[in-house]
Amino acid sequence: MTPLERAARRLCELDGHRDGATINGITLWQDYLPKARAVLLSLREPSDAMLLAADSLPCSIGTAGHWKAMVEAALNETDRTA
Structure with missing residues (x-):
């Protein structure tokens, strides 16, 4: 899927x-x-928090690990419009 x-x-x-x-x-x-x-x-344009999450991980974690960390960061960001 x-x-x-x-x-x-x-x-x-x-x-x-x-x-x-x-x-x-x-x-x-x-x-x-x-x-x-x-x-x-x-999601094509990552936020600063998403980039920071990916940059904080070692390269050895792999692309999938970086992707998951970036999505988690996006999910944990607070809505600045509220």
Whole structure:
């Protein structure tokens, strides 16, 4: 499963739909692909906190480790607009 599909499925679930729900034979999570794509596109430009998280890790941890650290940093950032 791709990150885009995982995100779309999660958005669908957050709206209260069960995994695998269909309407007229079409899986409902597919309706969430544009929103999921918008979220992933917003992650193209890392924040300072994301860069710092990646830079603080040794190279030996690998790309996946750096990616996870950057996403965790993004999830832990506070909303400055609130």
